[in-house]
């Protein structure tokens with residue numbers, strides 16, 4: 444079964460960002476989307492994760508067309524099956540990093556995987572308040588939070604943007620392993636071509652079209 448299928452997606456803000464974009468994501472598949480700043484990568488990820496409605500085209504999740512789903516079913520899918528690592532979906536600021544994971548754990552009824560904390564190198568700072576953490580630490584706590592709920596699809600917008608090269612590739616490795624072990628898929632937006640090419644497929648958003656380059 445396809446985890447996600449998008450067909451003929453077009454979207455315009457002040458100017459047309461892209462048209463007739465189609466894409467499919469399978470289990471255990473990782474896809475990177477690259478492209479220049481302003482090309483519409485984040486907008487496309489918002490559309491694919493159903494946060495934003497496209498001007499035309501359709502997005503299906505787990506074989507169900509998102510527009511046809513009841514509000515209740517769609518929120519259930521978002522809560523249980525979609526994991527968003529977006530800058531705008533930031534952590535609960537008044538809480539500690541660990542409390543943020545606990546919230547995810549309670550909402551999804553899944554245990555916190557303590558080995559994640561070591562893998563993401565956040566075990567030492569896990570009891571600090573989110574506001575005391577560096578941007579890179581917050582990014583890794585966000586990733587731990589998303590993995591805690593064990594989604595079927597991870598949508599990640601520049602998830603390693605604040606990390607050094609070494610840490611970024613370790614985080615990517617963790618995300619790849621997660622997709623492999625949990626039959627999940629990942630859609631990753633990045634400007635880092637080296638990281639992008641670690642994914643199974645790579646698409647470039649350019650001249651309003653999405654073109655597969657790997």
Ligand SMILES: Nc1ncnc2c1ncn2[C@@H]1O[C@H](COP(=O)(O)OP(=O)(O)O)[C@@H](O)[C@H]1O
Pocket residue numbers: 456457460478479480481482483484485486487
């Ligand atoms: N909610 C919005 N309302 C109006 N314009 C937007 C909105 N979101 C993004 N844009 C515009 O769409 C263009 C593409 O933005 P974005 O998708 O963030 O590109 P990228 O992630 O590739 O840098 C930019 O010109 C941006 O200003």
Ligand SMILES: [Mg+2]
Pocket residue numbers: 484485486600
């Ligand atoms: Mg962006």
